Amino acid sequence: MPSAAERTRTLVQSTCSAVLVVPGVEAPLPEQLVPEGRTVGEDGEVYLLFPADSPAVRAATHAQDDELSAVLELTDVAPVSVPHRIRGRAWVSGWLTRVPGVAEPGRMLLRLEVGEAYVDDLWGAQAVEPDDFAAAAPDPLVEHETELLQHLASVHGGQVRELRTLLGERAAGAADLRAAPLALDRFGLRLRFSDGHGPRGHCFDVRFDFPEPVADVTGLRRAMRTLFEAARS
Incomplete structure (x- = not known):
């Protein structure tokens, strides 16, 4: 399984929603x-792009040499329709400073x-060391x-449903x-199975591990082909 640090880093560098919370700033x-953008530097610092007139930029400007604490809050929502769509949350807290002269005019990069x-x-809840x-x-x-999950849901929905045959007794009678x-x-x-009886219906998750970790989309195609073939056999 991916470590807590890897999962947090993945969320930071994903397209999930994020908001920067600065105490005292409204x-x-x-x-x-x-x-507007976020990335991670070589030393693990998180760079955030904002309009130059953002309240976060003004707060970092006024703070100057003082330490300005802030928390980047991330919310990960499943890109396909499933019960209980929030897949996870992460919080990355630290100290905020400006990085002048890097962003295009009208924008400011914050570190x-x-x-x-x-x-x-x-996977669970866990603290992550810097x-x-x-x-x-x-x-x-x-x-x-x-894109891959949406493609699986819309184009390969039948094959995804066939994976229930790998559940054994857990899917019996359903x-x-x-x-x-x-x-x-x-x-x-990871799939979410549900009985289809509205938002209050029963649902559960099942994880299907690949034979070996994949490094790219090409490797993923091979792994998914193996998984679908196992469901048909």
């Missing part, structure tokens, strides 16, 4: 604290030096996961059991 519009992090997702966050790598499928691809990483595919 924004007239919530989207003013939503970074969040990571002090601590915490992730609570489908050094572990800096050393971790995002999942190689992170840039493609949304002819109307539905399946939706919930999450995908280099180690495997």
Whole structure:
């Protein structure tokens, strides 16, 4: 399974929603604290791109040499329709400073030096040390996961449903059991099964591990082909 640091790093570098919370800073519009872009530097620092007039930029400017604490809050929502769509949340907290002269006119890059992090997702909840966050790598499928899950749901829905045959007694007597691809990483595919009886119906998740970790989309295609063949055999 991916480590807590890898999962946190993946969320930071994914397209999931994020908001920067700076104590004492309020924004007239919530989207003013939503970074337009984010990336992670070589030493594990998180770089956030904001409009130059953002309340976060003004706060970092006024703080100057004082330490300005901030928390990057991330919310990961499944890109396909499933019951209980929030897959996880992460919090990356630290100290915020400006990085002048890097962004294009009208924009400002802010640097969040990571002090601590915490992730609570489908794997569980766990704290993450800054050094572990800096050393971790995002999942190689992170840039493609949304598209891949939506493709599985819309084009390969029948094959995804066939995976219920691998559940054995757990799926016995559940002819109307539905399946939706919930999450995908280099180690495997997670499906959410539900009985289809509305939002209060019963649902559960099942993880299908790949024979070996995949490094790219090409490797994923081979792994998925193996998985679908196992369901048909």
